[in-house]
Amino acid sequence: xxxxxxxxxxxxxxxxxxxxxxxxxxxxxxxxxxxxxxxxxxxxxxxxxxxxxxxxxxxxxxxxxxxxxxxxxxxxxxxxx
Numbered sequence: 001x002x003x004x005x006x007x008x009x010x011x012x013x014x015x016x017x018x019x020x021x022x023x024x025x026x027x028x029x030x031x032x033x034x035x036x037x038x039x040x041x042x043x044x045x046x047x048x049x050x051x052x053x054x055x056x057x058x059x060x061x062x063x064x065x066x067x068x069x070x071x072x073x074x075x076x077x078x079x080x081x
Contacts (some may be wrong), residue, residue, distance in 0.1 A: 022048055022055035029063065039063060 026033045036057070039045045044064045048055035 018059060019049065019051075019056040020059040022057060023058060025057040028059060 020028065020041050022036060026036050033055075036048075040047045041052065044045070045061060046058065048057050050056075
C-alpha cells in the first residue's frame with residue numbers, strides 16, 4: 001500500500017499536469033517531431049510547453065483529424081483539357 005493511499009483524500013497533494021517529451025509524443029502518434037511542430041502551427045494540437053529548453057506536450061490530447069481542403073502545393077491542378 002502506498003503512502004498517499006493511506007492519507008485521506010483532502011490531505012493528498014494534487015499531482016501536476018502529466019506531460020510527455022515532444023519526441024515521445026511524436027512516437028505515441030506515429031509521426032515525426034516536425035509533424036508535431038506543423039500541427040501546433042496549424043492549431044491541430046496545442047503548442048508545446050517549454051521547460052528548461054525542452055518541448056513537452058499533453059499525452060492525453062487527441063489531435064484534431066478534420067482535414068481541410070487540399071492545398072494547391074500538395075495537389076496541383078492539371079492544365080490539360
